[in-house]
Amino acid sequence: MCQGTSVICLNGGYADTNNCDRCKCPPGLGGPNCASVEPSEDPFCGEGNHRIRFILDSVSYSCSTTCQGFVEIKHNSDFQQIGFRACCDEHGIEVISEQAEILVISDPQGAKVGAFTLRYIADTGSGKSLFYF
Incomplete structure (x- = not known):
């Protein structure tokens, strides 16, 4: 202690x-x-000061009511809060971050397997996107 x-x-x-x-x-x-x-280790990571619009295309973790294995996306301005979590066969979920950074955490827990696909863009607020991956 x-x-x-x-x-x-x-x-x-x-x-x-x-x-x-x-x-x-x-x-x-x-x-x-x-x-x-x-x-980020992504060489195409966008420039700062833009919110991030992300689309969770697919999620495939061991499905349970308590979501033991999951992908978590912390998109709020307070990273201490638990973020959006998905574990079952979910797709097409679209969210905009509150700030210019998000955290993406994959935690398969005991299953040791899990997968997800995610697309994201830098949202300039002008209706135009800077990047799309």
Whole structure:
């Protein structure tokens, strides 16, 4: 237990019990205080300052009422909140983010298998899209 530590962790992060001067960050977040979104490895990642419109084309995880395996998309401005989750045979779900970043987390849990397809565009608010993948 970390008592008396001065580390301040954001977005649901907490002091690492193995090193109380560092934060343990939720999946998709990083940096010294969990304030940074881990960078995308996609070379076509869009420019900043545009909301993101994404379409979840298909989801295929082990289907259960509690959604044990899932894809989660954190699209709200508070990444500490649980995002939109899908696990069963869902498709055609379209959402616009509140900010210029989203987190996409795939967690198949015990099933160890799961798949999803996602399309996204940078939404400029002008009705024109910058990118479409």
